[in-house]
Amino acid sequence: MAAVAGNRTAVVTLPSDTQILITREFDAPKHLVYRAWTTPELIRRWWHAKRGEMTVAEVDLRVGGRWRYAMVAHGEFEVAFHGEYLEIVPDERIVSTEVFEGAPEASATSTATFTEVDGRTALTLLVDHAAREHRDAHINSGMEDGLQEALDLLELAAISLDPD
Amino acid sequence: MLFDMARTATTADAFNAVAEPRRRQLCDVLAGGEMAVNELVARLGLTQPQVSKHLRVLREVGVVAVRGDGRQRLYRLQGAALKPIHDWIKDYEQTWNDRFDDMDAVLDDLKSQEEQDGGSGR
Numbered sequence: 001m002a003a004v005a006g007n008r009t010a011v012v013t014l015p016s017d018t019q020i021l022i023t024r025e026f027d028a029p030k031h032l033v034y035r036a037w038t039t040p041e042l043i044r045r046w047w048h049a050k051r052g053e054m055t056v057a058e059v060d061l062r063v064g065g066r067w068r069y070a071m072v073a074h075g076e077f078e079v080a081f082h083g084e085y086l087e088i089v090p091d092e093r094i095v096s097t098e099v100f101e102g103a104p105e106a107s108a109t110s111t112a113t114f115t116e117v118d119g120r121t122a123l124t125l126l127v128d129h130a131a132r133e134h135r136d137a138h139i140n141s142g143m144e145d146g147l148q149e150a151l152d153l154l155e156l157a158a159i160s161l162d163p164d
Numbered sequence: 165m166l167f168d169m170a171r172t173a174t175t176a177d178a179f180n181a182v183a184e185p186r187r188r189q190l191c192d193v194l195a196g197g198e199m200a201v202n203e204l205v206a207r208l209g210l211t212q213p214q215v216s217k218h219l220r221v222l223r224e225v226g227v228v229a230v231r232g233d234g235r236q237r238l239y240r241l242q243g244a245a246l247k248p249i250h251d252w253i254k255d256y257e258q259t260w261n262d263r264f265d266d267m268d269a270v271l272d273d274l275k276s277q278e279e280q281d282g283g284s285g286r
Contacts, residue, residue, distance in 0.1 A: 046266035
């Protein structure tokens with residue numbers, strides 16, 4: 001994956017029927033981005049996206065190891081994700097499964113890739129759902145009109161299947 | 165269950181219509197301006213029946229509109245039909261932007277730590 005242009009804004013695209021691709025550049029070398037991405041006490045500082053309190057950040061960083069993240073969104077709803085690491089190349093690449101616990105049938109595979117150029121790091125995160133219907137459901141559910149905000153949050157979180 | 169609420173997959177909405185890669189390509193080309201079928205055929209390297217089929221699907225969901233101009237029919241993109249997709253992407257992007265902004269703060273801390281450790285953190 002080519003390094004992203006020098007822009008510290010996330011870019012989201014839908015490269016195929018089942019995929020979501022997120023890219024972002026960081027002003028830090030890749031070993032630090034990797035550390036922020038994989039260290040539980042650091043994950044607790046960013047994964048909540050300011051939408052709630054993070055209650056669980058478990059990382060067993062080895063192939064076959066499991067991870068689980070959970071947060072309580074606005075003090076009301078628990079939003080939890082878990083998965084299993086499929087491939088780990090330290091400072092370079094992490095492949096894992098990920099499941100939103102509110103919809104366990106909608107499993108996805110996510111691949112995080114860290115590419116350093118001149119001390120800056122491009123992070124690309126490719127989320128590939130098992131079925132197009134699951135991704136479509138995520139897309140649709142995120143924009144149903146008239147649903148209360150709490151449900152929207154849960155659905156957005158479902159879309160955000162991505163902790164790694 | 166959250167996902168049981170999802171509609172069954174059909175091509176009857178903009179999401180499904182643009183899920184097909186060729187149709188996305190067609191939208192990209194039309195984003196450059198109004199165009200006749202023969203121009204689209206030339207740009208996309210597809211046959212005219214293929215292009216017409218994709219155009220029909222996109223018209224059915226309102227992503228593409230058509231008007232007659234003499235003997236020609238000119239197709240154009242209808243941005244409003246794509247707005248729900250755009251809005252969703254924006255919400256999703258915002259979640260990630262918030263996460264990444266917090267990651268920037270974490271990384272600043274990690275960088276200072278490495279400097280204090282004499283830059284030997286690798």
